[in-house]
Each structure stands twice: as C-alpha cells, then as structure tokens.
Amino acid sequence: xxDVTVVGVxxxxxxxxxxxxxxxxxxxxxxxxxxxxxxxxxxxxxxGSFSPRAAMIGAVIGALVGLGLGVASGMSVNNVVATxxxxxxxAIVGAFIGGLAGRGKALKSHEYEKYQRVVDxxxxxxxxxxxxxxxxxARTALTGAGATAVRVEGTAETV
Numbered sequence: 001x002x003d004v005t006v007v008g009v010x011x012x013x014x015x016x017x018x019x020x021x022x023x024x025x026x027x028x029x030x031x032x033x034x035x036x037x038x039x040x041x042x043x044x045x046x047x048g049s050f051s052p053r054a055a056m057i058g059a060v061i062g063a064l065v066g067l068g069l070g071v072a073s074g075m076s077v078n079n080v081v082a083t084x085x086x087x088x089x090x091a092i093v094g095a096f097i098g099g100l101a102g103r104g105k106a107l108k109s110h111e112y113e114k115y116q117r118v119v120d121x122x123x124x125x126x127x128x129x130x131x132x133x134x135x136x137x138a139r140t141a142l143t144g145a146g147a148t149a150v151r152v153e154g155t156a157e158t159v
Contacts (some may be wrong), residue, residue, distance in 0.1 A: 004154060006138035007116050008126045008147030016124035019145035026141050028128055036115075037124035059095040066094025074104035123148075 010016040016035050023033050069090050079080060126147070128138040135152050142150045 003129050003136055004132050006128045006130060007115070007151050007153055008128075008142030008145070009149040010124045010126060010145075010147055012122060013124040013147050016126050017128055019142065019147070021125050022145040023126070023128065023141055028130075028138070028141065032129040034050055034127040034129075035124060036119055036127070039119065044083055051133060062094035063091045064094070066090035066092070069094075081105050 008019065010019060013035070016037055020033060020035060024030060067087055067090065095114070119125060126142060126145075128142065130138045138149050
C-alpha cells in the first residue's frame, strides 16, 4: 500500500510543536512526522515534488521531438533498418529526457500556493507520512492535537 502525507494546519508554531509531542505519544514515528513554520519555500514540499501529469506531458513532448528529429535525419539516410531504429532510439531518449524535465513543479503551482499562504501568514504545518490505510488515524490525531484544517496529499514526502 502506498504512503500518503496527512497535513495539519496549526495557528502558530508553538501549537504545532505541542502537536508533535502528542503525535509522538500517539505512536507516530519521529522520522515520519515533520513541521513547517516560517519557511515559505519549505511549505511547497508538502504538496510533493513530483507531478505525474507533468512527467507524462514531458515524456510525450520529448518522444514527439525525438521522433521528429529521427524523421528529419532519416530523410538523408536511405538505410531501411537504420532509419526506423534511429527514429525509435531518438523517440525513447526524448521521452526519457522529457519525463525527467516534466518532474518539475510547473503544473502543480496552484497546489503549493495554499501551503505557502498558510505559512506566510504565520500558521504552521505538521505532516505525517503514513500508509494509506492509516490516514484516518493520522487525520484524527492531527485534529485532536488542535489542527484547524487537515488534508491528505497523495505524496509520500514528509517535510
């Protein structure tokens, strides 16, 4: 079962630190719990640093560019075997490079903004990385510790 990150918003960093103590007492391992207070850039990481949609778009664009280069270079080479293999190789390399480039955060900016705004106004975030089956327990623990809002992110990153 894949891990998820459960994020709780606390009115200030003292409340978030108190929540950390409560989460420790509730049995959440310290290496799976994180806090973000006063660091707007770190708040971005809560939403995850990987965008599957951006990676897929990058891979498709990279494959098309690679295929286009393969077709263009194939016009000057009249080898029946080398031309299709070269086109395939350029498409695969293009897809790989495009997929890596697409891992960036370009298509997730709206998801980061909510956490940046919260931290910018002085609130703090507490994150718990847990198995998907434990997200309700984590949600309940954060709410019980005083979180004003709780959200589950489909990422396994803990800040």
